[in-house]
Amino acid sequence: MGGESVVSNPEFLREGCAVYDTFNPDRIVLGSNSQRAIAMMRELYAPIISREMAEDKSLPTVPVVVTDLSSAEMVKYASNAFLATKISFINEIANICDRVGADVTQVAKGIGLDSRIGSKFLQAGIGWGGSCFPKDVSALIHTADDYGYEAQLLKAAVTVNHRQRLIALEKLQQVLKILKGKTVGLLGLTFKPDTDDMRDAPALDLIEQLHRLGTKIKAFDPLVSQSGMRHGLSNVIVETDAERLADGCDALVLVTDWKQFRSLDYAKMAKLMNNPVMIDGRNFLDQEMLEAAGFRYVGIGRCS
Ligand SMILES: NC(=O)c1ccc[n+]([C@@H]2O[C@H](COP(=O)([O-])OP(=O)(O)OC[C@H]3O[C@@H](n4cnc5c(N)ncnc54)[C@H](O)[C@@H]3O)[C@@H](O)[C@H]2O)c1
Structure with missing residues (x-):
């Protein structure tokens, strides 16, 4: 031995x-x-x-x-690449739904019940982030490249994801027209709930573009504070609760699907806003409840 x-x-x-x-x-x-x-x-x-x-x-x-060793490593990369691609796939379908008048949440339900497809990772929204998906998908693309193969499908998944991060901006422009001088509030900053991780978070791209267009940006996240002042948040006023966030805003964008965002006092928040608009970047909130609270609700791929 x-x-x-x-x-x-x-x-x-x-x-x-x-x-x-x-x-x-x-x-x-x-x-x-x-x-x-x-x-x-x-x-x-x-x-x-x-x-x-x-x-x-x-x-x-x-x-x-x-x-063997190589196959085990490939299982890891292929699993993450598949999940990231599945999210980009449903986001692409959402963008088509928006144009043809379909509702991606119903489409996701309809395709997810097919046991060959499965219902997980089919929630359309403003894209994937964090440390694992972006790193592993690009590592696989680069490894393929090193061995003379262009991973076209994986590259497309990344391209779709980058474009998807700005879908909320597109929706804000459709509703508010001019963003210069307006105030936009971000509900959530982290790339996913139950973490304080801002690595490669879609919020960072959105903040950069809103700032470029002259928009005043506020945010509230249960785990990210102003004192934390992370890279990419210098142009953001981080509020300590959702009502302070809503105060004076021309629109809110739900960026992270934190569970507690389902039970905020939206009627009170609507009254504090200049213009009660909710861009639901994760199709996470109940449209009827938001509308009853006085909001104009705009989801992703929901022909609203
Ligand atoms: N490479 C590494 O170092 C490393 C380390 C730990 C884990 N991982 C792997 O990375 C994977 C990702 O882990 P994670 O912690 O980033 O979180 P995760 O799998 O919970 O989320 C990853 C991304 O998918 C999105 N997402 C989650 N559920 C979704 C749904 N139903 N519909 C649409 N989008 C959804 C999230 O918003 C997030 O952007 C793990 O499953 C694990 O296999 C990798």
Whole structure:
């Protein structure tokens, strides 16, 4: 025996639920050319594989995929690239829905019930961000490039995502016409809820463009404060609650789908605004409730 072995064991943990994802995995991927190393990894993972540590202990044991080193690494990149592409796909469909008068939330429901497609990651909005999707999709594009292959589909997923980040700006211009001198409030700043992570957040692109057009920008995020003053937020007044945010705004944009944004006092917020407009960048809020509270509601791909 003797000698060292290498195992590639990709993790698929989401920020904000890493502990849950560790104990409740969909699969475990082990890449190595050493049978001994694979056996040791199986032993290490035994309580997780048997679901001993899972929330639902009645589930079948966790599938273990044993591969060579390169394939294990490719599983990781391909998983993230697929999910990012799935989001860009539904965002592309949303933009077509907007033009032909369809509602992407109904379309997503209709296609998601097809078990070959699945309903997850089909929520149209202002695009994906964070540290994992952008990094892994570009790494895969560059690796392909290094080996003489142009990953056209992945490049398109990135292009669609960049364009999608400015969809809220397009909607603001349709409603408010001139943005110079107007005040826009951003509900949420982080790339997704339950994290304070602003890395590659769609909000940053939106802020840059609103600032370029002379718009006054305010924001409220449950985990991002003015004192934090992160890179890219120097042109933003960060408020401490949603009502202060609404005060004096010509429109609000829901940027992050924080759960607590579903139960704000929208009637009170509408009264504090110059012009109660809500651009729902995640199709997250209840349109009827917002309209009853006095808002003009504009979703993504919902022909509003
Ligand atoms: N590369 C790494 O270093 C690394 C580290 C940890 C995890 N990961 C992997 O990266 C993946 C992404 O993790 P994450 O923490 O960025 O978060 P995540 O998977 O929760 O979200 C990623 C992006 O998808 C969007 N999204 C989430 N649900 C959606 C839906 N239903 N419809 C449309 N868009 C949706 C989010 O807004 C976000 O922009 C993990 O699943 C994991 O496999 C990678």
